[in-house]
Amino acid sequence: MSESVRRYVIIGNGFAGTTCAEQLRKIDAAASIIMFADEPYPLYNRIALPPMLRKQVTEAKVIIRDVAWHEKHTIDLRLSTRVDAINHEGKTVIAGGKEYPYDALLVATGGRPNPSEFPGAAGASNIYNFQYMSDTKAISESLETAKTAVSVGGSFIAYELAEAFVSRGVQTHWLIRGPRFLRRMLDEISGELLDEAARADGCTIHYNDEVKEFVRSNGVVTKVITTQGTEIAADCVGIGLGLTINTELVHGTPIEVGTGIKCDDRLETAVKGIFAAGDAAEFYDPTADMHYRMGTWNNAGAHGKVAAANMAGGDVRYHDVPEYSSKIFSEQTITQFGLSPEYRNDLTMVRSIEPEKKWYRALWFREDKLVGGLLIGKGNRAGKRRYLDAIKAKTPFAESEREALLHWHADQ
Ligand SMILES: Cc1cc2nc3c(=O)[nH]c(=O)nc-3n(C[C@H](O)[C@H](O)[C@H](O)COP(=O)(O)OP(=O)(O)OC[C@H]3O[C@@H](n4cnc5c(N)ncnc54)[C@H](O)[C@@H]3O)c2cc1C
Structure with a gap:
């Protein structure tokens, strides 16, 4: 490889990482681009996982970039390859015992779902998180025979699980620890509107309640006992208790970690040449005049583009108002911005x-x-x-x- 060829390394092939790779290739036809992915799939549309679970779209439609696309764009995609460390002084990443040098590095590692730690949860075969393609396939299979399912948590993911359970014809209970869904954003009135929508679709929500214990038989949960003493039969349990952001790779470097990997409005961290994007980035938003993290699909893509421009030596600022929309059961929709x-x-x-x-x-x-x-x-x-x-x-x-x-x- 010629000395002048610029070397880019991207950790994580979600929407942020893959958009960055695509953009880098547009900017520089000759650059070396290596993208590490610890999942076995090329980019899939994470926001299409709920429709896939509802059986409204197929797996083939959810995968939005195949391996051939990466080959065509000479993006060296390393599937099922976890990056173990970043050597920020030597400007390399270490994966599978090998070192890969970079001139600019993107950390777009997203987050991993928090597991259920309630008594009876450890090792149970029918308790699921909902973050990955593999989770979606496993839950879907469980719903083929489930009669009753329980979703746990007040997050969007817990909502998506409850909605999928309902739409698959399974009797659905949804346990929310607080007084309403999205309790830090909604007030009583808006919470009531969404509650109506859930009830209209036949979902039973239990507010101010949470799991006390999972009752199991041969490693399989059969019943949920709640802190209020309700007993709910359960063939399938979905957990939506938030994400832990994958920041470990930058621990021990001068890069600050808050709710995510701290970066400026160019998405560059305190270490020159290392950038962060998407769910993993705690970025500076000049419109709001603060750092925060935003876990949305559009934000991940927009970050990927801005990071690519700056990794290639540009000076592009992330200046956007993040927004997302979602339907809530069949009756309602929600749009939030800023x-x-x-x-x-x-x-x-x-x-x-x-x-x-x-x-x-x-x-x-x-x-x-x-x-x-x-x-x-x-x-x-x-x-x-x-x-x-x-x-x-x-x-x-x-x-x-x-x-x-x-x-x-x-x-x-
Ligand atoms: C079920 C579900 C529904 C959603 N619905 C919506 C919606 O309706 N609207 C919306 O705006 N957003 C939605 N989101 C959120 C949205 O999907 C995310 O904000 C977005 O996909 C984040 O993209 P990302 O590239 O930052 O991270 P991710 O997509 O999380 O990608 C990061 C990747 O990096 C990999 N990785 C981590 N560490 C390493 C390592 N050390 N080495 C190699 N690879 C590593 C991870 O395994 C992962 O594959 C939803 C999310 C889920 C799970």
Whole structure:
């Protein structure tokens, strides 16, 4: 290899890592690009795992980049190969006992799901997390014969599990430790709307309750006993108790770790030449003027692009308002953008509810600036573009002007 060929190494082949590889190849046709993946699959669409579990899409449709695509773009994809260490001084990564030198390195390692640690959980064969393709296949097989299933947790993943159980015709219970789903973001009113949607689809939610113990027979959970004393028969248990971010590779380097791998708005860490992206990155957002982590598909892709530009010597800033949308059971949809009380506890709020339409809006302000919002209800997303523009532009709003923003029902 010629001395002038630039060497890029990417750890993690999720949407952040693979987008970065694709972008690097566009920028530099001659560069060496090695991407390590500890899973056995090329890029699959993680957000299509719930529809796959509901049997609405096939595995073939969920895999969005095949091995041939990597070969065509001369991206050296090392599947089932875990990176064990980064030598930031020698500028190499170590995998399978070999050292791979880099000129620029991306750490896009995402997170791993927290396991259930309730009594009776260890080693049970029918308790599942829901993060990987392999989890999806295992849960799907279990649902072929399950009659009753329990989802545990107040997170989006616990919701996706509950919804999949319902849609597969399995009697579904959902245990939420707090008073509502997404309790740090939703209030009582919005929580009630989503509760209605769950009940309309036949899902039973148990609030302020959690697992006390799993009762097992021959290593298989047969029953969940809750802290409130309810006993629920269970053939399949899904766990949605959050992620532990895969930051271990940068421990022992000067790179700071907070809720994720700390980086600036160019996604570069404190060690020059090492970048972070996607779920693993705690990035600086100049719009919000703070560091935070954002676990969404669009954010991972946008990070991949910005990281690639900067790894190749550019100076591109990540300047976007993160957002995501999801349907909630068959009756509801939720759209969230920017910051919410999940990220800061010093935000003020205005909100509106239209009960007949089952619509809810909340807008959050930090001092006089709009910083985020939540739109619940089918057909209640119009106006979102204006909000995003106002957040990006840091438009100031006096207190007296804020209620009127709730009536932005068109994008201009
Ligand atoms: C079931 C589910 C549903 C979701 N639904 C939505 C949705 O509706 N909307 C939305 O916006 N987001 C959703 N998300 C979140 C979204 O999928 C993630 O934010 C996004 O995929 C993160 O991409 P990433 O590339 O940062 O990380 P990941 O996709 O987590 O990729 C990181 C990869 O790195 C690998 N890795 C880790 N350590 C190493 C190592 N040492 N060596 C080699 N490889 C390593 C991991 O195994 C993994 O394959 C969902 C997630 C899940 C699990």
